[in-house]
Amino acid sequence: MHILFTRPLEDCSEMILKFKSLGHNVSHLPLLNIEKINYEEINFFDYGGIIFTSANAIKFLNLEKLDKNIACFCVGEATEKKARSIGFQKTIAAEGNVSNLKELILQNYETKGRPMLYVSGESISFDLDRHLLNEGFDIKRIINYRASHNQNFDEKFIKELRLNMPDIVYVYSQNSALSFLNFIKNNQLQSLWMNTNLMCIGEKTSSILNDVKWKKIFLFNPGEEEFLLYKI
Structure with missing residues (x-):
């Protein structure tokens, strides 16, 4: 074919x-053309978990000061594979669906007293941060790339x-x-x-x-x- x-x-x-x-x-x-966006400096020690809805979000994030043992939630296998390749140890992946990813976070994020960091592109089809805020999570979204x-x-x-x-x-x-x-x-x-x-x-x-x-x-x-x- x-x-x-x-x-x-x-x-x-x-x-x-x-x-x-x-x-x-x-x-x-x-x-699409993918390009990095400059973002504010992140104090990774403030967060108990990190969320990626694309491999590009990982690619364009400065990870020098990030503990790779942090709970890492990925939208799908390809994103998880990228996270694993650069050293993340505690990854959980949905099946490519952000709505399913939200449910995985609800079920598996154990340190709910600590904020989560959500790293994504400029354009998203599902407001994951808003949905998690409605569930009582403390979450901050960082935009580090755009697609044109x-x-x-x-x-x-x-x-x-x-x-x-x-x-x-x-x-x-x-x-x-x-x-x-x-x-x-x-x-x-x-x-x-x-x-x-x-x-x-x-x-x-x-x-x-x-x-x-x-x-x-x-x-x-x-x-x-x-x-x-x-x-x-």
């Missing part, structure tokens, strides 16, 4: 190699895409879906996706692309990409 990934390369390189090893034709269309829409696409890639449309495309966020929709409209590709299966994280993400005619639309959590190949 021809499979199209839309995340930044460092977030999907392992998946690309994995799918190629399975014999699939894999294309890459990075829809990629405006520069290779003309050769677009021509090749027209000639060989993907069987599957994976879209990982509402922001990515908006960027993808702009890409489709700007390059007049609206009518070419009727034999493509759209894989989206969440209904809010898929709804942005509902005006495009797809073969089928599937909802998934990160880590289920390979499993979805056998549902088609």
Whole structure:
């Protein structure tokens, strides 16, 4: 099958190699540019737990003064893998769903008398900090990166895409879906996706692309990409 990934390369390189090893034709269309945001200095000793809803939040955080034994809650396996790779010892991961992550925190955060630190990007689809505040948690959110829409696409890639449309495309966020929709409209590709299966994280993400005619639309959590190949 021809499979199209839309995340930044460092977030999907392992998946690309994995799918190629399975014999699939894999294309890459990075829809977002990720850049660091300067943030206030953090006294990590004030916090009893830390929350990451993306690997980028870990990547752009200065961890020199952070005790890696702190309780670390991650939105999914990829984020947890990133946290583990740089030394976090006490990680708990949800299945790629922030709502599930909230429930994991409610069930597993043991030092409720101490504040939690939530590190995220500028744009979020679920106000995790507000939900936890409503549950009585003391939580501080730090924003340390932003995602902007990629405006520069290779003309050769677009021509090749027209000639060989993907069987599957994976879209990982509402922001990515908006960027993808702009890409489709700007390059007049609206009518070419009727034999493509759209894989989206969440209904809010898929709804942005509902005006495009797809073969089928599937909802998934990160880590289920390979499993979805056998549902088609």
